[in-house]
Amino acid sequence: MKLSRYNLFFSDHEGDCLIYNGLHNTLVRVDEEVKNFLKEIKLGKECSPPKKVLKTLEKKGIIVPGKINEKKIFKVFHAQEKYNPSKIFFSIIPSFKCNVDCEYCYQKSLRESKNESITPMNGGTINKTMDFIKNMAIDTDCDEIIILWYGGEPLLNTKIIIKILDGLSLWLEESGIKLKNHIWTNGTLLTEKILNKLLKYDIVFQLTLSGPQEIHDSKMHWGEKSTFQRIIKALKLLQSKGAKFLIRVNVDKDNFCYMEKLLEDLKERVGIGLNISFYSILPCVEPFFESCTYDQSCLSVEEKGKIPKLWKLASKKGFSVVFPPLSRRVGCIHGRAYSFVIDPLGDLYKCITEVSYEKRKSYKIGTIGNNGRLKVTDNENFYDWMNSDPLQISPCKDCPFLPVCGGLCFVVQRDYSKISPGYSCPNKTIVYSQVKFQISQRFPQYFQGSTP
Template identity: 30%
Template sequence: MKKSDYNFIWEVRNGKKIAFNSMTCALAEIEDDFTEILDSIENIRYEKLDENRKELVDNMKDNGFLVDRDFNESKLLKFRHLTGKFNQSGLGLTIAPTLNCNFKCVYCYETPKQNKMSLENQENLIKFVESYINTIEHLSITWYGGEPLLYKDIIYNLSEKLIKMCETNNVTYSAYIITNGYLVDEDVVDNFKKYKITGAQLTVDGPEEIHNKRRILKSGNKDNFQKVFNSIKMLEENGINVGVRVNVDKSNISYVQELIDIFKENNMIKSNIHFGQVTPYTESCKSISHSCYDTEEFSDVLMELQDKLNSNGFKAMGYPYYPGIKANYCCSDQINSFVIDPEGYMYKCWNEVGEISKSIGNINNLENQKISNDNLEYMTWTPFESEECSECKLLPVCMGGCPYFRVNNIQSQCERWKFNLEEILKYTYDSYLDDSERFEKAFADIQ
């Protein structure tokens, strides 16, 4: 055997050390025998080890710290990447029934359009899915916008037909929605259940005064915080898995604790709160670039926010707070994944929805379409063409960063692990150690 090329080792408190492997995302507290084996593994004869050493070697291999001597990890990584990119067992569609919105958020990257998906386009969307239905095992839908709930009838109409098609063809179905939450009511919740929309993302950008300044209703009503907050409560109480996104920049960072307190006061300690980095993706949101954190800055900010959540009783230890293995980066570099706008135009990336020059085709004219250059750009770009990425020990948890930036030659977009991996893993270790010590103390008190 030999040691993995993707091992990290750091000293932590009390003279202990931890080891992390980015191919498996395994994290272990280690002692000297671990490092001794790593340093001498190519000269060790396994059959001559005692049982304790054999068990340690076995565990190290199971968790990726050791690999077979002739095993090529970089080829496995590339195989994972290509398999994820070109896997055709499922079809993932992000559908925008409209690009219109009832909000005018200060950082929005979209250019709103007063449109909605016509019946003809809905029918052609169903035909588009039918062309895949005999070759896939799963259909995944994300309802998007604009604000998708402005045209609930379109969501319900398409959902009914898609679900029936999947049931007829023994294809599993799942659905998610990204909504500002303002239009959620009991009827909407009932229809979420009926049409298998099991998850939702709603955004709250701070306590009432701050949220209402950033997420503004077009109607002129300056108070939407309470309505959105009540929508989160209603959805959670009805078994909908809600992701509460808090978009963070320099103008609202100081109000996060106040928002966390509001969730605690309302007994919503189980809410899944995560923090989004406000990024000026398009020309529509360039005006707020001065208040945005870059990725290195945000990596530090996110650690502080994670600690706020944990110290207040919220769970914030898994992804995105702890690194996860990536095959391909996101839906934009996956072959059977498309974003579809109200006019039937298809895109690879959410950031480009409505920008027709970036479309890769249209569901209304599939027979006469050629393979577009934009589709080729997303599907052929790979981090393995970059020497910097290929040699990076973080490639398994980064995969080259956001394809939108790479394809459009905007900037290199390494994941935040590049800037805070050691700190986040030490924090994770300390948190679990503290939990263990608290458990041991509580158990001792009981005895």
């Protein structure tokens, strides 16, 4: 017997040991005696724990037979999720137009370049998009469709969103297929009229803040208007209508120290119990347009290690901190086989960020044909993407956190050979803290009087 390579160890408030296994998404609590058994197993010593204890540890995946290669198990789990057709994903960009000017936006020059993609989807592309989604649903025999509405600012094109949803809803209902939607919006254009039209669909709204008012408004510009106040107004509207929403907070070097003030502002102006998440601004991994000059404000790997302080602070102030699921076999929806990004022209990509690259056309995998089906125009791009394997790159292949995060960003996986040999995983400093925090939220009795 040997210990699983994917065990993570924590101490509870009584000094007992909690062991979380990411491969099987299991949690056990053991006393000092069992902990000593595990130490002996790790050292390769002969030991005879009680049969009941041994059986439980085996069942939970905490200990495994010596000949078992858990990387092969993860590889199978990864492939099962990657090619699972029960859920299919579409990220739809009706237009790249936006009404605000965000300091960290990587799409600015794309919008300023008089590119044809600035024009909203036309009627022909709308119809082909609906046909593509329906055909993919039929071909995969899926149970659920998830659509992410993206931009630009998607609410500039509410009519397009509603036309597509109206065109899909009855057909999906008759086919017994669930439809879920996420809209990533800056929130400044949300009105009661627009919200009432959208609420008949299953939609989660995500609105982004970058600090308290004076900080946020310095990063997200809309003429002389306060974007912060407009977002607060939108949050109150969503709350009053019982809509589902999430507040995403972008964290960087400039605003980290203002996060407590932001949380206090939200409590005072909107209330407690709000769903909130914290994300560090990421540096560019590919040449975007020159207008993206935000790299110098990104948190370093070490600075990201402070983000768990924000989770604890938000939780203490009555917010509900939102994370991805604890166990992820594929780290990003764009890594799934049945996940596509549809741009305003009906061109298809695998990643939402690659649509904004300066040489974006070279990352296109195909387009929607006149028959409403995928027309692959670049087999190499498509198969390079689908052959990405976290077990083939050094930061992931021996990492104990791999089943928790699902591996590095697929863009990094695909292009790893071009990246500096000294590349360090940007998530490693916080994954352990994230697991511990999520366990403490689910099982608070194990952390009474202690700081998770």
